Amino acid sequence: MPTIPQLVEQLAIELKARGQLMATAESCSGGLIAGACTEISGSSDWFERGFVTYSNAAKSELLGIPAALIEDHGAVSEPVARAMAAGAVANAHAHWSVAVTGIAGPTGGSAEKPVGTVWFGWATPEGVFTEHRRFDGDRAAVRRATVAHALTGLLNRLR
Template identity: 90%
Template sequence: MPPIPELVEQLASELKARGQMMVTAESCTGGLIAGACTELSGSSDWFERGFVTYSNAAKTELLGVPAALIGAHGAVSEPVAQAMAAGAVANAHAHWSVAVTGVAGPTGGSPEKPVGTVWFGWATPAGVFTEHRRFDGDRAAVRQATVAHALTGLLARLTSGR
């Protein structure tokens, strides 16, 4: 996997070529994906905004994730990642989104959702796609792996057109 700055440059190139924008919806990364994107000068040409929705209330208030959905499945779940990705696009002026929700640790894990569990959601013009990953390492390693995977997944969807 290329380094994060390289991923961002590739993502920027693809989005600018299309004249399209992206948005982020982040829980466990706390804005690191948006931060990586805006490290690149000129990112306002393709990066529209970032939502840091660390709390369940923020997911509901800012992204429109139904509280009942969170109650039924938990914040770290496929339905919530899907709703976050869809809600980010719906509440921004963007065509593409990436959403992440997970357990970065070292606390907060459970047998069902151990530390390192992350759900990803990508909203694209073709629909919303989700994926589950489990990353090893400490909190910083889990968060960095999440950023890299989120950007890689968005770039793959951009280049495949889905």
């Protein structure tokens, strides 16, 4: 399994080869995906911007997600992850995006959506794809696993 820095290096190679840019829309990871991407020098060649939309208001204001969508499905849901990914591309100069919304814990979980629940969205030139995962561990472990899975998912779609 590649490390997060290795995933970012591979992502950089793929995006630069295409002359394309990516953006992030993050809730539970709080900017860690964007932080990982900008950790390497020259990332401005392929990383356009990151949206940290932790609150529901930020999701609506920055990504254009209707408040009714969040009310109907909850912030941690497939429709919201899909809208976040699409909203990141629509509100940036990017061709690709990754979005994450989840419950990192230790509070905030429920029987329906336990701690560790994360929805992912990837906007690509072919459309928007979503996936649900549940990660074990403490808050830091859930957020680390979220970053790794988000980057892996985008890299797989680029390839």
